[in-house]
């Protein structure tokens with residue numbers, strides 16, 4: 637069995653070395669600097685992308701998340717629940733905070749394009765995709781947020797897209813029908829990727845009823861930069877929050893769950909492939 641594992645690991649490493657050897661696929665112009673884009677070993681993402689694009693189960697999970705969100709929001713309007721709140725919060729306007737990518741917008745065509753071209757994620761290619769304003773909504777997202785907005789709930793879109801992508805993002809969100817989209821409600825990344833400061837800006841004025849995201853960091857800072865095991869431990873500690881104030885959308889394509897496997901280090905393609913192979917639990 638061990639020999640089999642070694643052979644599998646060796647095979648994966650060898651194939652990565654070969655694929656990385658045939659580097660320098662395209663040269664992207666970035667200002668006056670030219671940037672060499674290497675080939676990526678991203679074949680392993682095919683299943684995750686097909687699940688998002690072709691599995692009716694994925695669609696059902698999204699509906700499940702937004703139905704649950706709506707049930708919780710309705711319950712929040714119940715007078716009995718309002719009375720349980722601290723006095724200062726009772727009259728505050730409600731807010732729903734959502735992440736954007738893979739929470740309300742579907743970027744799987746961008747991911748699929750990278751796989752077809754064997755390209756790694758790069759900020760340049762990503763910004764190009766964002767500025768095309770082509771992303772479709774995640775199933776159920778527009779309907780739920782419109783419902784929330786119709787009830788007087790403010791919607792905040794807290795994303796780690798950057799400032800130069802803000803207008804494209806606003807245009808895309810508006811074009812597919814999201815409510816309450818403006819420079820005020822779309823909070824992009826500023827100096828830090830952590831979202832806590834932005835959540836605090838919102839909660840200074842509004843009562844956050846729900847937080848929705850495909851990444852645990854969209855919900856709380858307790859998960860940030862934690863190891864795989866510590867992420868499990870934090871989820872266990874906060875388990876009562878899930879399906880209540882915290883609602884998670886499925887994303888097997890990418891996320892901090894994967895960065896945690898790489899221990900948040902900048903690994904090359906060969907190292908990443910080896911890390912993935914060595915992390916798999918068998919029996």
Ligand SMILES: [Mg+2]
Pocket residue numbers: 735736737738739849850851
């Ligand atoms: Mg996201």
